[in-house]
Amino acid sequence: MRRKRGSSLVEVMVVSAVGTIIATLSIQILSHSQRNAREAQQRLDMQRGLSQWETQLRNDLRAATSVAMPDAQTLVVADSTGQVTYAVKKNLVERTTTIRDEKTSSEGYALPGCQVAFTQPEPNQVQVSVAPLSHGKPGHAFTIRQSVGRAP
Known part of the structure; x- marks a missing residue:
């Protein structure tokens, strides 16, 4: 008997x-x-930006x-030396410092995929709502509430 060499078409x-x-x-x-790595990096960037921004915002207020x-x-914070403007742009919050009507510095806090809104529930208080967008819909909102000025 002969040995068969090769493979059949079915194999x-x-x-x-x-x-x-x-x-x-x-x-x-x-x-x-x-995709999961990208989403995790976006969450990390958002948390880092939010943490840095919250610290600066509280100090300014x-x-x-x-x-x-x-x-x-838009939030405009005035102090004895000038004013600081926070403006929500796409994927970031821009902080601009103005002294004597001259822009002195500008910086941005990355908040990728977040919806940010400023409100003033009381005359001496500012509230900021930050809601991460998940598939185009707002997710669980993070709220920053700070009094304006130093308490006596």
Whole structure:
């Protein structure tokens, strides 16, 4: 009897199909892990930016003599030396310091994928709501509430 060499067409097709399935599953797993890593990095960036911004905002509000809110996206904090303006831009909150009508510094706090709104529930208080957007919808909101000026 002769020994058969090579593979039949059916064997090659079965191996190709199994290889294709394994490759497809591997690509999906890799895609999901990359998406999860991106989302985790965005959450970390948001938490870092929010922490830094909260500290600066509280310090500015404690030193304030007055506050104004031209709209829900802008907060103007005046103190004895000048004013600080917080403006909500896409994915960040921009802080601009103005002394004697001259812009002296500007910095931004990264808040990727967040919805930010300023309100003034009482005349001597400022409230900031930060809601991370999850799939286009606001998630659990983080609230910063601070009194204006130093308490006597």
